[in-house]
Amino acid sequence: xxxxxxxxxxxxxxxxxxxxxxxxxxxxxxxxxxxxxxxxxxxxxxxxxxxxxxxxxxxxxxxxxxxxxxxxxxxxxxxxxxxxxxxxxxxxxxxxxxxxxxxxxxxxxxxxxxxxxxxxxxxxxxxxxxxxx
Ligand SMILES: [Zn+2]
Numbered sequence: 001x002x003x004x005x006x007x008x009x010x011x012x013x014x015x016x017x018x019x020x021x022x023x024x025x026x027x028x029x030x031x032x033x034x035x036x037x038x039x040x041x042x043x044x045x046x047x048x049x050x051x052x053x054x055x056x057x058x059x060x061x062x063x064x065x066x067x068x069x070x071x072x073x074x075x076x077x078x079x080x081x082x083x084x085x086x087x088x089x090x091x092x093x094x095x096x097x098x099x100x101x102x103x104x105x106x107x108x109x110x111x112x113x114x115x116x117x118x119x120x121x122x123x124x125x126x127x128x129x130x131x132x133x
Contacts, residue, residue, distance in 0.1 A: 003036045003083045007059040017042060022059050022078065024052060035067055036083040037074040043067060055080045068094045 005022045013025050013032055022033045029048055035041040045061055053060040058081015066075045066086075073094075075086040 003038075005033060005036075005058060005078050005081050005083065007054060007081075022061070024059075031061070033078075035070065035072060035074060036065075036076050036078075037072045039070070039072040039074075041067065041070050041072065057081050066097060068097055 003020055005020055007024060008021045009024050009026065011025060011027065013023060013028070013030050017023060017032060017034050019034045019038065022031060024031045024047075026047075029046055031045045031047055031050065031052060033043055033045075035043050043065060045065060050065075051062050053062065059078060060080055061078045064075060064077045064086055067073060068075070073088055075088060077084040077086065
């Protein structure tokens with residue numbers, strides 16, 4: 001089954017989506033489409049995690065779209081407007097996918113923590129210089 005997607009730029013994400021359309025609200029960094037399997041699930045691919053590439057044949061999204069948390073568990077790429085099906089997620093891959101997600105989140109927060117720590121260190125050094133002698 002090959003479903004084509006065409007890009008539609010919108011100002012606001014509509015509440016009802018049509019199949020075969022990749023909606024992009026650039027101002028919000030939002031993108032959404034109906035699952036390519038036809039199950040009707042709205043799949044959101046925020047543009048800070050997916051890169052959208054516009055080609056003359058249609059939009060591409062990178063990385064792949066893995067709806068492992070949905071009933072259909074479909075997994076596909078949108079490549080130049082075309083759906084390329086990937087093998088279904090195996091239970092191991094689902095676990096891996098979740099682990100990756102957690103790791104990404106942790107990396108994000110530890111980075112925030114590190115920035116805060118460094119800033120505190122700077123203030124501390126400055127205070128030591130000021131009062132330390
Ligand atoms: Zn689906």
